[in-house]
Amino acid sequence: MKIIKSLLVGASLALVASITQAASSGNTLASVDPEADRLAMQSFFQKRFPQVPLDDYVNGIYSLDAGSREQWEEIEEFPPYEFDIEEGEILFNTAFANGKSYAGCFANAGIGIRQNFPRWDESQGKIVTLELAINQCREANGEKKLGWKKGKIAQISAYMAYTSRDNVFDVQIPNDEAKAAYLDGKQSFYTRRGQLNMSCANCHIAGANILIRADLPGPTLGHVTHFPVFRSKWGELGTLQRRYGGCQKNVRGVPQKTQGEKFRNLEFFQTYMSNGLVVNGPGARK
Amino acid sequence: MKKTISLVAALMMISGVVAAHPFNEAFNEQRAMYGKGHSFTWDGQTYITDHPEEVAAAAEANAANATKLLASAKAKYAEVMAVDFGWTLTKNLLKSSNKALEAGDFRKSMNISAQAEYHSRMGIAQYHQSQTEWIMAVPE
Incomplete structure (x- = not known):
């Protein structure tokens, strides 16, 4: 009886300890540890899907579901985003009215740099995504901004991702301000929203590879690596933040602002989680 | 034991x-x-x-009450949008309520306003709850 009592007391204390630990660590600037978060995320998926190699997560749901993968591999034989890469290359190399081009705005003339975005920009004091950098480049050269979600900006982003394929994501958190942005993105990822009261994590951690009506949500690990994507539902190319807005609408929440602080920080967190995986964008998705 | x-x-x-x-x-x-x-x-x-909104909507159906409920629902919607936790259906509910009010269907307008205000109140509650509870969903 004493053993049973001890076990019960022990289990109770362990329960309380785990609640306390979860409630008091990782949710403040002092306690958040991005690298520990990344390793915990990888560990979660590796335990849940032990048959899936870590580097295969760049393929999203196709790393988990054999049937979907078969269809996707057939789609990839004639990639639907191929023309967009070509168009993106033309746009990227077309000079602005002032004679300058996108190459002048980026490190390494914009080639093979996708893995470094989003990044903390010290001079602006905020997270800068690749699409934001593209539009900032345009404005700096006297051109009008492009729309954020699809069309030319997605094509330019697709071309830049294509030139970065197989480069390893290496998003940096250089200071406490960047860490605060990471923490804000982390909070957004785990925060329930909308009438359906769901968070990103509900579908893409707990719900990964579990049917939601006819769809299988992909794992968050490797989510960002293949964007922008040509989505069959859209019938065209779209950016990651276009998808964020769609997800928020799906849970019946009013979408947050595209390329606003919340979405940029969310993208920063999500990309940090995929550090160590390779760029394989643009991709094709259902 | x-x-x-x-x-x-x-x-x-x-x-x-x-x-x-x-x-x-x-x-x-x-x-x-x-x-x-x-x-x-x-x-x-x-x-x-x-719900409190339904209790309010059970008042006599007249122009004054319908106008008052719609104004209250709009104010609550502004409140939930200020914390960025609005729900998608609410805006259209407010439009429908306004349309019913203009058509003189006060009962319908009051019922729809109640629904819209409930959505916004729940969105605000969701916002406050999320501030403390989000961390519980993080895998350790």
Whole structure:
């Protein structure tokens, strides 16, 4: 009886300890540890899907579901985003009215740099995504901004991702301000929203590879690596933040602002989680 | 042994208290099972499963009350949008309520306003709850 009592007391204390630990660590600037978060995320998926190699997560749901993968591999034989890469290359190399081009705005003339975005920009004091950098480049050269979600900006982003394929994501958190942005993105990822009261994590951690009506949500690990994507539902190319807005609408929440602080920080967190995986964008998705 | 079980029960309740107030749980359960207008007993008191907005909408259907409820629903919507936690259907509900008000269908307008205000109140509650509870979903 004493053993049973001890076990019960022990289990109770362990329960309380785990609640306390979860409630008091990782949710403040002092306690958040991005690298520990990344390793915990990888560990979660590796335990849940032990048959899936870590580097295969760049393929999203196709790393988990054999049937979907078969269809996707057939789609990839004639990639639907191929023309967009070509168009993106033309746009990227077309000079602005002032004679300058996108190459002048980026490190390494914009080639093979996708893995470094989003990044903390010290001079602006905020997270800068690749699409934001593209539009900032345009404005700096006297051109009008492009729309954020699809069309030319997605094509330019697709071309830049294509030139970065197989480069390893290496998003940096250089200071406490960047860490605060990471923490804000982390909070957004785990925060329930909308009438359906769901968070990103509900579908893409707990719900990964579990049917939601006819769809299988992909794992968050490797989510960002293949964007922008040509989505069959859209019938065209779209950016990651276009998808964020769609997800928020799906849970019946009013979408947050595209390329606003919340979405940029969310993208920063999500990309940090995929550090160590390779760029394989643009991709094709259902 | 009894002491141990009590201790376990007490410790288990800590998480329950954090998750929701017991009355809210009882109310939500009764509402989900029986819908609005149902009476139930909790802690010796009798309660009705109506939301406050529905109680307000049960007032006499006239232009003044319908206008007042719509204004209140719009104010609550502005409040939820200020914290960025609005729900998608609410805006159209407000439009529908306004349309019904203009058409002189005060009862319909009041009922729709009640629904819109409820959405916004829930969105605000969701925002406040998320500020403390999001961390519980992070895998350790």
